[in-house]
Amino acid sequence: MTQQVRGVVAPGKGEKVRIETIVVPDAGPGEAVVKVQACGVCHTDLHYREGGINDEFPFLLGHEAAGIVESVGEGVTEVAPGDFVILNWRAVCHECRACRRGRPWYCFNTHNAKQPMTLADGTALTPALGIGAFAEKTLVAAGQCTKVDPSAAPAAAGLLGCGVMAGIGAALNTGNVQRGDSVAVIGCGGVGTASVAGARLAGAAKIIAVDLDERKLEWARSLGATHTLHAGSADVVEAIRELTDGNGADVVIEAVGRPETYQQAFYARDLAGTVVLVGVPTPEMKLELPLLDVFGRGGALKSSWYGDCLPDRDFPMLIDLYQQGRLDLDAFVSETIGLEDIEEAFAKMHRGEVLRSVVMF
Structure with a gap:
């Protein structure tokens, strides 16, 4: 059964973002539904809003995220409901020429969820970097979920999903x-x-x-x-x-x-x-x-x-260093905000006032 949640959508080039009702399908084969706990505001999201990535509007923004796996589809073995995960945009395929050569951090065929999330009227959304995590829940490929220590603070952990890892x-x-x-x-x-x-x-x-x-x-x-x-x-x-x-x-x-x-x-x-x-x-x-x-x-x-990262290798290691006090991920969290504050967060980012604003759910 589909779910309806709140999410932040970029409707058109240069237009201000809007909070919309997002329809999230049940997890299909190889997919997972994740309840988002925190998501950083990255410059890439602003690039999407400005049409600097492509013109496949409307976009469901957000990608630097951590949360809890709510459900998984058929054939998923790498994560299970209840797992605390960081979302990534390098779900390696294990089949392309880079993966076959033992260089999966260069994977040329990373994959995303097959089913689209939509607006309430059925309009298909393009999720930012295949994630779309400025939403209470999101649908991703299971390979985009990297399980880490659940005691890590979601606001800090999620930043490994993009900018800090890069x-x-x-x-x-x-x-x-x-x-x-x-x-x-x-x-x-x-x-x-x-x-x-x-x-x-x-x-x-x-x-x-x-x-x-x-x-x-x-x-x-x-x-x-x-x-x-x-x-x-x-x-x-x-x-x-x-x-x-x-x-x-x-x-x-x-x-x-x-x-x-x-x-x-x-x-x-x-x-x-x-x-x-x-x-x-x-x-x-x-x-x-x-x-x-x-x-x-x-x-x-x-x-x-993406820092030539391999998420299942690098994310758990960096979270361990964070837990040991050797990597201060908390220092990157300049402020925590709500969904309604994203436009102002873009402005603060543009003015250089923050390292990261992080949306908390």
């Missing part, structure tokens, strides 16, 4: 930061600050945070940055080199997604160092670099998709 994974998985490395992070919003936390977890000896906003630099400092640089008052490349014995950082993580900051990252790394792009560019952006510099500086230029 940042931590950019350092740990994509950048492969090692003990004693020097790391620079350019852009210290939610993802960049999570990259700082990831570098600290990896044992980096020097972590340099770069931003134009003193408030964000303070966030980065509180989560592990050993040095901070205000990008408006220093030559970023030269300042990073000065802090690394004139060499540049071993790993530079670009968490802005702009050509200018990418160039800074490229030239601020040591010879044979690594650049990780985790900031998301817009379609019109272009990058121009002298090819001789690309060749001559060696090393690696990488892009980080």
Whole structure:
């Protein structure tokens, strides 16, 4: 039997979001219905509202979520009713060429629920990143549910579903930061600050945070940055080199997604160092670099998709670190809000006033 719940819908490009009645089907084969407890407000949700992802309106927004499995469909064995789970948008298929090569964190065929959730009039909704968790309940593929320690705070745990995992994974998985490395992070919003936390977890000896906003630099400092640089008052490349014995950082993580900051990252790394792009560019952006510099500086230029995470490997491990007091996920929760506060949360995010606003149910 279908259920009707409240959820936040983006009806059209640039239009303000609305709270609507959402019809959630019973879980079909391979699916699960999850009672959402908390869901972070991510910049990707704003991209959806603005038409920056695609034009498949109306969207059911929300994807950084944690909750309780309410029911499962036929054939589901990985989770059961009552399990506390973090939702993810990388439900690996185990069949594509990446999975067959033993690289499931690159899965090219991740799957979502087959049945659509709808408005009360039957209009099919497109769930953000295949999740749609700005709703009291949501329907997902069972593989999108990762079981973790139920004693973890839902507001903190849910953030691993996207932005915090992307940042931590950019350092740990994509950048492969090692003990004693020097790391620079350019852009210290939610993802960049999570990259700082990831570098600290990896044992980096020097972590340099770069931003134009003193408030964000303070966030980065509180989560592990050993040095901070205000990008408006220093030559970023030269300042990073000065802090690394004139060499540049071993790993530079670009968490802005702009050509200018990418160039800074490229030239601020040591010879044979690594650049990780985790900031998301817009379609019109272009990058121009002298090819001789690309060749001559060696090393690696990488892009980080979802922190190159494997949810069933990484989420439980990071929750364990959180429970041990070694990863302060609570620090990323700037405020808790209701469904009716999402538009204001978008505005606060745009102004750089919060790391994360989290909707609580």
